[in-house]
Amino acid sequence: xxxxxxxxxxxxxxxxxxxxxxxxxxxxxxxxxxxxxxxxxxxxxxxxxxxxxxxxxxxxxxxxxxxxxxxxxxxxxxxxxxxxxxxxxxxxxxxxxxxxxxxxxxxxxxxxxxxxxxxxxxxxxxxxxxxxxxxxxxxxxxxxxxxxxxxxxxxxxxxxxxxxxxxxxxxxxxxxxxxxxxxxxxxxxxxxxxxxxxxxxxxxxxxxxxxxxxxxxxxxxxxxxxxxxxxxxxxxxxxxxxxxxxxxxxxxxxxxxxxxxxxxxxxxxxxxxxxxxxxxxxxxxxxxxxxxxxxxxxxx
Amino acid sequence: xxxxxxxxxxxxxxxxxxxxxxxxxxxxxxxxxxxxxxxxxxxxxxxxxxxxxxxxxxxxxxxxxxxxxxxxxxxxx
Numbered sequence: 001x002x003x004x005x006x007x008x009x010x011x012x013x014x015x016x017x018x019x020x021x022x023x024x025x026x027x028x029x030x031x032x033x034x035x036x037x038x039x040x041x042x043x044x045x046x047x048x049x050x051x052x053x054x055x056x057x058x059x060x061x062x063x064x065x066x067x068x069x070x071x072x073x074x075x076x077x078x079x080x081x082x083x084x085x086x087x088x089x090x091x092x093x094x095x096x097x098x099x100x101x102x103x104x105x106x107x108x109x110x111x112x113x114x115x116x117x118x119x120x121x122x123x124x125x126x127x128x129x130x131x132x133x134x135x136x137x138x139x140x141x142x143x144x145x146x147x148x149x150x151x152x153x154x155x156x157x158x159x160x161x162x163x164x165x166x167x168x169x170x171x172x173x174x175x176x177x178x179x180x181x182x183x184x185x186x187x188x189x190x191x192x193x194x195x196x197x198x199x200x201x202x203x204x205x206x207x208x209x210x211x212x213x214x215x216x217x218x219x220x221x222x223x224x225x226x227x228x229x230x231x232x233x234x235x236x237x238x239x240x241x242x243x244x245x246x247x248x249x250x251x252x253x254x255x256x257x258x259x260x261x262x263x264x265x266x267x268x269x270x271x272x273x274x275x276x277x278x279x280x281x282x283x284x285x286x287x288x289x290x291x292x293x294x295x296x297x298x299x300x
Numbered sequence: 301x302x303x304x305x306x307x308x309x310x311x312x313x314x315x316x317x318x319x320x321x322x323x324x325x326x327x328x329x330x331x332x333x334x335x336x337x338x339x340x341x342x343x344x345x346x347x348x349x350x351x352x353x354x355x356x357x358x359x360x361x362x363x364x365x366x367x368x369x370x371x372x373x374x375x376x377x
Contacts, residue, residue, distance in 0.1 A: 036376060107351075221362050228365030235372075283358040290355070 035242045042155055042238045043231055045162055066142070067159035070134040078129070104128050104285060112289040113180070113296060120292055123176055127169065128285040134160045135230060135277030139270060161230035163223065170223035173288045177218065181295030193298040218291050222284060229280050233273045240266045313375035317368065324364035331356055 051059040077097065084094030109117035109124050138158030159165050181190035194211045195204065243262045248255025335353040339346045 040376070221359075224366060224369070225358065225362035228369055229361075232365070232368065279354070279358075283354065286351075286355060287358065 035239075035246060038242060039235060039238050043161060043234050062157055063159045063162040063165065066137065066157040067134070067162075067165060070137050070159055071130060073137070074126075074129045074133050077133075100128070101125060108282075108286050108289045112286070112293045114293065116184075116296070117289070117293075120176065120180070120289070123172075124285045124289055127173070127288060128281050131160060131169070131226065131284055132277055132281035134158055135280060136274065138230065138234065139273055139277075156234070158230045158234065160226055161234060163227045166223045166227040169226065169284070170219040173222055173284075173291070174216075174219035176288065177291045177295050178215075180292035181298070184296050190295070196298075218287075222287060226280055226284055229276060233269065233276055237266050237269050237273070240269065309374050313371045316371040316374065320364055320367045320371065324360060327360040327364075328357055331360065 045061050045063045047057075048060045048062065048065065051057065077093070081090070081094045081097035084090045084092065090098055104125050105118065105121045108128075109121045111117070113120055135158055138156040138161065140156055141154040142157055143152065143154055160169070178190070181193070184190075185193055194215075195207050199207060240262055244255055244258050247258040331353060335349050338349045342349075
């Protein structure tokens with residue numbers, strides 16, 4: 001994984017030379033990349049092709065591709081786990097996946113939603129496994145070719161590090177939260193039940209907007225949290241590795257001295273990222289379950 | 301003395317990131333201290349306390365990230 005980041009850095013070592021050339025009055029280099037560009041290139045989506053349908057461009061992009069790969073991987077792993085069930089006692093992969101599934105079903109879904117939590121378990125499991133696999137996927141270097149600039153780099157791509165992906169996840173979570181209340185009380189009672197009964201009439205003009213804002217803040221916070229966590233980890237690792245070319249620009253000896261320090265720090269953050277992948281998958285699933293439970297059991 | 305407005309943006313981003321981390325660290329630090337104390341007093345409830353702690357830590361972290369994104373935008377745009 002470190003080698004992958006270094007490949008991306010190969011482009012970063014160029015800027016001093018290019019900038020010097022540009023200052024020398026020469027034409028600006030075609031691919032003058034500074035640290036900020038490398039950082040952005042690593043975390044921002046890039047378009048791979050065009051497929052214009054009406055006003056939309058549905059062509060594959062970097063994040064769309066790795067989004068699909070992560071989703072396919074989830075389906076594949078779970079299918080393989082199911083296969084090991086057909087032979088009786090599950091072993092290996094089947095047992096590992098079962099442990100996580102039972103954890104999500106019992107400790108997240110049923111504990112926070114109640115006895116009808118089992119109904120929401122498939123959705124929560126999809127959230128959990130997709131976010132986990134997408135985040136862990138970002139720690140594996142993948143060849144990523146930028147068709148616009150022609151840069152080939154090896155870098156981990158986390159599709160949940162794109163705010164559009166987390167917006168989609170949070171929107172589904174929002175629908176599930178509302179469905180948790182609507183399926184139980186019906187549309188009218190769901191919205192009436194949001195304001196606690198016995199509230200003085202004078203407070204209603206304050207309470208109704210507050211409840212409505214709260215309804216949309218919950219998925220919004222889910223969206224920002226996942227996006228920022230995935231983005232921040234990648235940015236920190238890339239920045240730590242960018243210290244090498246920045247130091248090398250001052251003096252080659254500094255750059256060489258910086259290599260072990262930078263690699264050790266980056267490796268530490270990457271190990272931390274494995275932990276963050278699990279925690280974020282857990283938090284997103286848990287908060288969705290808690291919010292569904294809040295709408296299914298409003299304050300009496 | 302004329303100043304480049306970009307320099308002020310970088311300055312604000314640095315200060316902002318520092319303040320954000322101070323707030324987030326104080327919040328999560330207090331939370332962890334209280335949770336440790338709770339677990340030490342009532343080891344049976346360790347599982348429940350840990351679950352509640354992770355949720356609260358996630359909420360604090362979420363707010364921290366709001367402001368960190370603002371500082372990132374300040375530094376990049």
